[in-house]
Amino acid sequence: MSRDLARKTPDELLRVVQAEEEAAAGKGHLKIFLGYASGVGKSFRMLDEARRRRERGQDVVVGAVQPKVTPEVETLLGKLEVIPLKNSREGTAMDVDAIIRRHPAVCIIDGLAYDNPPGLRNPTRWQDVRDLVKSGIKVIGSINIQYIDELRLQVEAVTGKHVTQSVPISFIKSADEIEIVDAPPEQPLERTPEEQVGVEIRAQRLSKLRELALVLAAEVVEYQLADYLQRHGIKQHFATQERILLCMTPRANIHEMLQTAQIIGAKFHAETVVAYVKQPELSVRDQEALEAKLAAFQEARIPIQILEGTDPVETLLEFARLRGITQIFIGHTQQSSLWSRIMGDPVDKIIRRSQGMDVRIFPK
Amino acid sequence: MGDTGRGKLKMYLGYAAGVGKTYVMLEEAQALKSQGMDIVIGYFEPHGRKDTIAKTAGLEVVPRKTISYRGSVFEEMDTDAILVRRPQICAVDEFAHTNVPGAEREKRWEDVEVLLDAGIHVLTTMNVQHLESLNDQVRQITGIRVRETIPDWVLQKADEVVVVDVTPRALLHRLDRGVIYERKKAERARQNFFRESNLVALRGLALRETVHELEHRGEMGHGQAAGEDPAALPWRHKILILATADPTTAMVIRRARRMSDFLEAECFVVAVQPSGDLSGLPDPDREAIERHLNFARNMRIETRILEGDDVAPALVDFARRNQVTQIYLARPRERVPLSWLSRNLVQRIASLARDMQIVIVSERDL
Numbered sequence A: 001m002s003r004d005l006a007r008k009t010p011d012e013l014l015r016v017v018q019a020e021e022e023a024a025a026g027k028g029h030l031k032i033f034l035g036y037a038s039g040v041g042k043s044f045r046m047l048d049e050a051r052r053r054r055e056r057g058q059d060v061v062v063g064a065v066q067p068k069v070t071p072e073v074e075t076l077l078g079k080l081e082v083i084p085l086k087n088s089r090e091g092t093a094m095d096v097d098a099i100i101r102r103h104p105a106v107c108i109i110d111g112l113a114y115d116n117p118p119g120l121r122n123p124t125r126w127q128d129v130r131d132l133v134k135s136g137i138k139v140i141g142s143i144n145i146q147y148i149d150e151l152r153l154q155v156e157a158v159t160g161k162h163v164t165q166s167v168p169i170s171f172i173k174s175a176d177e178i179e180i181v182d183a184p185p186e187q188p189l190e191r192t193p194e195e196q197v198g199v200e201i202r203a204q205r206l207s208k209l210r211e212l213a214l215v216l217a218a219e220v221v222e223y224q225l226a227d228y229l230q231r232h233g234i235k236q237h238f239a240t241q242e243r244i245l246l247c248m249t250p251r252a253n254i255h256e257m258l259q260t261a262q263i264i265g266a267k268f269h270a271e272t273v274v275a276y277v278k279q280p281e282l283s284v285r286d287q288e289a290l291e292a293k294l295a296a297f298q299e300a301r302i303p304i305q306i307l308e309g310t311d312p313v314e315t316l317l318e319f320a321r322l323r324g325i326t327q328i329f330i331g332h333t334q335q336s337s338l339w340s341r342i343m344g345d346p347v348d349k350i351i352r353r354s355q356g357m358d359v360r361i362f363p364k
Numbered sequence B: 001m002g003d004t005g006r007g008k009l010k011m012y013l014g015y016a017a018g019v020g021k022t023y024v025m026l027e028e029a030q031a032l033k034s035q036g037m038d039i040v041i042g043y044f045e046p047h048g049r050k051d052t053i054a055k056t057a058g059l060e061v062v063p064r065k066t067i068s069y070r071g072s073v074f075e076e077m078d079t080d081a082i083l084v085r086r087p088q089i090c091a092v093d094e095f096a097h098t099n100v101p102g103a104e105r106e107k108r109w110e111d112v113e114v115l116l117d118a119g120i121h122v123l124t125t126m127n128v129q130h131l132e133s134l135n136d137q138v139r140q141i142t143g144i145r146v147r148e149t150i151p152d153w154v155l156q157k158a159d160e161v162v163v164v165d166v167t168p169r170a171l172l173h174r175l176d177r178g179v180i181y182e183r184k185k186a187e188r189a190r191q192n193f194f195r196e197s198n199l200v201a202l203r204g205l206a207l208r209e210t211v212h213e214l215e216h217r218g219e220m221g222h223g224q225a226a227g228e229d230p231a232a233l234p235w236r237h238k239i240l241i242l243a244t245a246d247p248t249t250a251m252v253i254r255r256a257r258r259m260s261d262f263l264e265a266e267c268f269v270v271a272v273q274p275s276g277d278l279s280g281l282p283d284p285d286r287e288a289i290e291r292h293l294n295f296a297r298n299m300r301i302e303t304r305i306l307e308g309d310d311v312a313p314a315l316v317d318f319a320r321r322n323q324v325t326q327i328y329l330a331r332p333r334e335r336v337p338l339s340w341l342s343r344n345l346v347q348r349i350a351s352l353a354r355d356m357q358i359v360i361v362s363e364r365d366l
Helices: A010-025 A042-055 A071-078 A096-102 A125-134 A149-159 A169-173 A186-191 A199-231 A254-268 A284-299 A312-323 A338-343 A346-353 B021-034 B050-054 B079-085 B108-117 B132-142 B152-156 B168-176 B183-191 B196-221 B223-228 B248-263 B283-298 B311-321 B339-352
Strands: A029-035 A060-064 A106-109 A138-144 A177-180 A243-248 A271-277 A304-307 A327-331 A358-362 B009-014 B039-043 B065-069 B072-076 B089-092 B121-127 B160-163 B238-242 B266-273 B302-307 B326-330 B357-361
Touching (some): A029 A042, A042 A071, A042 A106, A125 A138, A177 A199, A243 A284, A254 A271, A271 A312, A312 A346, B021 B050, B021 B089, B021 B121, B039 B079, B108 B121, B132 B196, B168 B196, B238 B248, B238 B311, B248 B266, B248 B283, B248 B326, B248 B357, B266 B311, B302 B311
Parallel strands (some): A327 A358, B238 B266, B238 B326
Antiparallel strands (some): B065 B072
16 A cells, blocks of 8 residues: 555545546446345336436446336336347347447346356356446346345245355455345235245244345445455444454353353354464463363354464454454453463453453453 | 334334435335325425425325424424324334424424324334434444434334435435535535445444344244244343443443343443432532433433442442343543542452453444
């Protein structure tokens, strides 16, 4: 990072870099409307945006529509230029070549998760979309979370339905913009009468899907910002997400700490990490205790960071600041410990030096 | 959700002016009207936005009430007139609004409570930054201390929360096109609240808050769903918050309230005084503590003043007798005269209460 960049505010930077990127790459742009179930109104919202863009004079075409549409969507489609799908004996696919030849400023693609029939340029539609974006077109597409590869199992567990087509989450995260189309379960319920499950259960299921979609959207939003700032060397964290640091010592009582971290982690959708500062010359007993504890964290799938440094408290805090930690978990000190008699009480030190972070002390 | 007599509240939650909360609410109002529901607009703030104004076409509006204050005339929602009109559903914009002095109630959400109590369903709008327990986080993100806040329990009582989302880039385009504010105000907004990084962070907050509201409803409403929750609590937490005259007390209360909501824990606030009341204190301290206790009560937290000459043992003793599992304290501030006193207090509480969790709450860095 140049000195000049370092002096700018994150916003100025954001704008500078955005302008640079767009100018340099001459690449298109991808915007995704994300929904949690069919019928929440993604198509309508997206095509309504298309209509507004067209009214503002932008060159908009529709590259793909869903096989079945509502009357409202039908009306919107009537006001827009639609490039028909290509039919062959093998099946139907978006006409990528026709779109590239037509080269609109904006192309609307309703439904990103379709497999193409064999013999076309790409096996799937999302790969076609990538090509359109590469050719410099701004693509606006829509998808339901059930078609995101990494979420398929979770969604299946809720709906009991298996879908075969999917889009990798990395593609979703690569989008320049993502917008969630939210609605409470009632609306989609009215449009999916085919399921004969009780209304209550269905509402719960949809609510679970909504949750998955919202968490995904929040993660993508935060990931994009973090990635952006990181790529440009800006060390800044935003407190939209809780990040918990568990400080471990060989003698710490980790049971309650681990349990609390799991609960708070789940409730707040927090990131959790364990840190251990290497101590010189551990006794055999301490070494064994340490390994057992590390194994417990490993089993709980909490990432472990082994740190080295002469001042353990400062080492931990530096790591915490770097990672944007918002809560530090630590055990009460053992009064008799030789360590604290020599170094001063580490808990007290952490409290004094942990400006900007909460400290949670656990019982022995 | 339980009592059938009360109206239902549906909240359209956004992260900034101009994301389209009112637009989406009015769209729903139109849809409900076309389904034959008796719906009126109780309060609508046009802000000169043409698309939004167009959405009110054909909807009945209950005229606002005028209130004179210090020689000027203000307009507020006419709650009494709505009660007389008695629609099935009422759309009320800007839930977090503070009424002009002289209005019957201080806050619009209190007017909405009256409508709900009368059995009228309400659609309403607010931005996530008005939520009391997020006040410190919002200040950290934006540098702005939001003054108009809503206690969290009010939002928790909403039957439905829907997030109205738009990407920050689209929002900034709207701002630049003059859709949200007129040019001059738009330019000022871009320098302040509407900075892209602010918007991205606030958007993250709004999405996460909606997830939280959703989970909360899932757990409250459906017994079987809670049973399946892998993060279900092995024991009930009880949270105790120490109130002092120090202004950081408000922050500690907010943070603890949020935690107790997430953990479904009981929560109470205590102050410790030798006399068991606040009478012996100098005026500024007494007023500050009273303000903090009031603040806690507004957030539906029980408060008490304990009798004790020495804060640490009195607090810890009370905690132990009441099976408290977590004590919340403010982090001692630096460079404040006598800060060693409060540091000493934290240390003493920590060393006395080795059988519970102690949370030392810090002001988040700006």
